[in-house]
Amino acid sequence: MVRAPAVLTTFSFPTRYRPARSRVYTFGMPDQNFGSVDPAVAAALSHIVGPRHVRTTKAERVTYSKDGLTVHQRMPGIVVLPGTRDEVIAVVRLLAAHGVSFVPRGAGTGLSGGALAHEGAVLLVLTRLNRILDVDPKNRRATVEPGVVNAKLSAAAAPHGLLYAPDPSSQSACTIGGNVAENAGGPHCLKYGVTANHVLALEVVLADGQVVQLGSSGGEPWGPDLVGLFVGSEGNFGVVTRITVRLLPVPQAIRTLLADFGSVRTAGEAVSALIASGIVPAAMEMMDQSCIGAVEDSIYAAGYPRDAAAVLLVELDGRADASVAVEAASVETLLKSHGARSVKTAVDARERERLWLGRKKAFGAMGRLSRDLAVQDAVVPRSRLPDVLEAIGRIAQRYDLKVSNVFHAGDGNLHPNISFDGRVDGLRARVDAASGEMMAACIAAGGTITGEHGIGLDKLRYMPLIFGPDSLAAMLAVRRVFDPLERVNPGKVIPVHACREWAVAPSTRNAERGRRNGKAGSQPQDEARTRLEGSAFRLPASEFTE
Numbered sequence: 129m130v131r132a133p134a135v136l137t138t139f140s141f142p143t144r145y146r147p148a149r150s151r152v153y154t155f156g157m158p159d160q161n162f163g164s165v166d167p168a169v170a171a172a173l174s175h176i177v178g179p180r181h182v183r184t185t186k187a188e189r190v191t192y193s194k195d196g197l198t199v200h201q202r203m204p205g206i207v208v209l210p211g212t213r214d215e216v217i218a219v220v221r222l223l224a225a226h227g228v229s230f231v232p233r234g235a236g237t238g239l240s241g242g243a244l245a246h247e248g249a250v251l252l253v254l255t256r257l258n259r260i261l262d263v264d265p266k267n268r269r270a271t272v273e274p275g276v277v278n279a280k281l282s283a284a285a286a287p288h289g290l291l292y293a294p295d296p297s298s299q300s301a302c303t304i305g306g307n308v309a310e311n312a313g314g315p316h317c318l319k320y321g322v323t324a325n326h327v328l329a330l331e332v333v334l335a336d337g338q339v340v341q342l343g344s345s346g347g348e349p350w351g352p353d354l355v356g357l358f359v360g361s362e363g364n365f366g367v368v369t370r371i372t373v374r375l376l377p378v379p380q381a382i383r384t385l386l387a388d389f390g391s392v393r394t395a396g397e398a399v400s401a402l403i404a405s406g407i408v409p410a411a412m413e414m415m416d417q418s419c420i421g422a423v424e425d426s427i428y429a430a431g432y433p434r435d436a437a438a439v440l441l442v443e444l445d446g447r448a449d450a451s452v453a454v455e456a457a458s459v460e461t462l463l464k465s466h467g468a469r470s471v472k473t474a475v476d477a478r479e480r481e482r483l484w485l486g487r488k489k490a491f492g493a494m495g496r497l498s499r500d501l502a503v504q505d506a507v508v509p510r511s512r513l514p515d516v517l518e519a520i521g522r523i524a525q526r527y528d529l530k531v532s533n534v535f536h537a538g539d540g541n542l543h544p545n546i547s548f549d550g551r552v553d554g555l556r557a558r559v560d561a562a563s564g565e566m567m568a569a570c571i572a573a574g575g576t577i578t579g580e581h582g583i584g585l586d587k588l589r590y591m592p593l594i595f596g597p598d599s600l601a602a603m604l605a606v607r608r609v610f611d612p613l614e615r616v617n618p619g620k621v622i623p624v625h626a627c628r629e630w631a632v633a634p635s636t637r638n639a640e641r642g643r644r645n646g647k648a649g650s651q652p653q654d655e656a657r658t659r660l661e662g663s664a665f666r667l668p669a670s671e672f673t674e
């Protein structure tokens with residue numbers, strides 16, 4: 129049996145990369161304190177959007193100081209809520225003229241600290257741009273403003289027999305603009321693809337206020353794939369103000385199965401076996417016992433078996449009932465032959481909705497377990513899921529932490545969630561260390577540091593484990609094409625300070641790194657793996673906000 133690598137104990141980054149001590153977590157750079165925004169800017173913003181839509185008091189700004197990953201906090205200098213595309217352009221131009229940094233924000237459901245702005249920056253909230261501009265059933269596409277809530281787009285398309293496929297579990301709140309910026313996934317992205325596969329065209333306001341059109345609403349792009357480049361850029365390249373997306377027909381036939389397993393390993397192995405069989409379910413989600421308990425104790429109770437070590441929620445869909453029924457029968461047989469204790473099929477749409485509501489509200493239900501929740505997000509090769517899940521269990525045990533797993537298993541996506549009470553002395557440090565080790569275990573298994581929640585602030589410290597100096601320098605160079613002065617969402621995604629150094633002489637640094645390792649030109653990812661497998665590695669601690 130392949131075992132997950134042992135978890136790490138010691139490693140320190142070179143002195144110059146060490147994070148500065150500050151209340152807010154930053155990796156590899158001192159916290160960027162640009163001072164407060166000039167009050168004249170607030171007055172000018174009021175002139176553009178109206179005084180009601182500019183928030184300057186501490187009580188107002190604190191509402192926007194966190195996103196869905198509440199372990200991070202930053203107080204924005206000013207919060208501005210434009211109501212139209214023209215107001216966005218005017219705001220961005222004003223900020224450019226004053227050299228003020230800004231952070232685009234949708235609904236703030238992000239889980240990587242990406243939509244937070246520091247004291248010297250303006251938070252540009254796009255939720256008032258919430259119009260569905262066009263639903264074009266003939267061409268199966270829609271054009272929306274960025275603040276449209278994900279679920280509302282599918283609701284608007286439903287009368288035409290269409291839907292918008294990417295369905296993050298936060299779809300009742302998150303916005304399409306935020307989905308584009310994060311390249312959001314969701315349960316049904318296993319079959320239908322993530323946000324990047326559904327965006328046809330974008331209108332983007334660049335940091336200097338220029339307005340550019342990327343892609344083509346006809347779906348036949350020419351030249352370089354700039355839409356592909358922009359989707360997933362985490363608010364680093366500019367503000368999306370219009371989005372044209374593909375719509376798909378609502379499936380005519382659906383079967384939803386709930387399989388119950390006596391061990392997490394067996395459930396993980398069944399996931400691999402099902403995909404290896406060639407069947408691609410519309411969705412395949414896993415929840416472990418702790419998650420099941422949280423859901424069943426909540427108002428979202430879905431009838432999941434409490435004594436199961438894990439359940440798989442598998443959905444199959446298609447055009448014809450008969451073929452979907454045949455496929456569902458094959459899946460049931462396969463899951464049983466791979467250890468499922470029972471497989472139940474939802475009898476009607478109501479039961480199906482109940483099963484899905486439990487899954488989609490699982491994060492919320494975990495709020496019952498403790499005061500704080502650190503949500504992790506990684507991806508591993510599907511075949512390594514059982515090993516990595518066991519490794520995560522061992523880490524949780526060693527740190528004496530409560531971890532609940534709920535994730536898009538079919539994609540090899542993982543969300544170990546640590547419930548804790550941040551008021552308990554020393555607990556945050558333990559959560560932080562355990563999170564780092566979990567992430568390291570995923571990297572060591574050949575995975576990567578985010579499946580869908582993005583890097584934001586939270587994952588900055590892991591970037592050098594995955595990308596070499598040359599790759600980080602290339603990312604920075606691309607960012608500067610869109611935003612030469614790095615004023616949009618500064619300090620996110622790329623560990624800027626380190627990268628700036630690398631950008632000077634990347635090859636030399638790479639070679640030095642190789643020499644230190646006794647190998648010419650080796651990549652940090654290899655280094656990380658070597659260190660991980662040698663059990664001699666510790667990630668630098670982040671600093672969760674007090």
Ligand SMILES: Cc1cc2nc3c(=O)[nH]c(=O)nc-3n(C[C@H](O)[C@H](O)[C@H](O)COP(=O)(O)OP(=O)(O)OC[C@H]3O[C@@H](n4cnc5c(N)ncnc54)[C@H](O)[C@@H]3O)c2cc1C
Pocket residue numbers: 195196231232233234235236237238239242243254274295296297298301302303304305306307308309310311312313314315362363364366367368369491492580581617
């Ligand atoms: C309960 C729960 C479940 C979740 N489930 C999933 C899931 O299944 N799949 C998944 O992928 N994610 C999931 N998420 C994470 C989150 O909902 C997604 O990342 C979502 O795409 C964020 O959208 P938002 O509108 O809240 O964006 P925000 O959190 O406001 O912002 C996220 C990022 O997008 C940028 N941004 C926002 N709007 C714009 C714009 N108009 N132009 C440029 N940049 C912009 C911000 O700067 C920031 O970097 C979940 C979150 C929660 C709380």
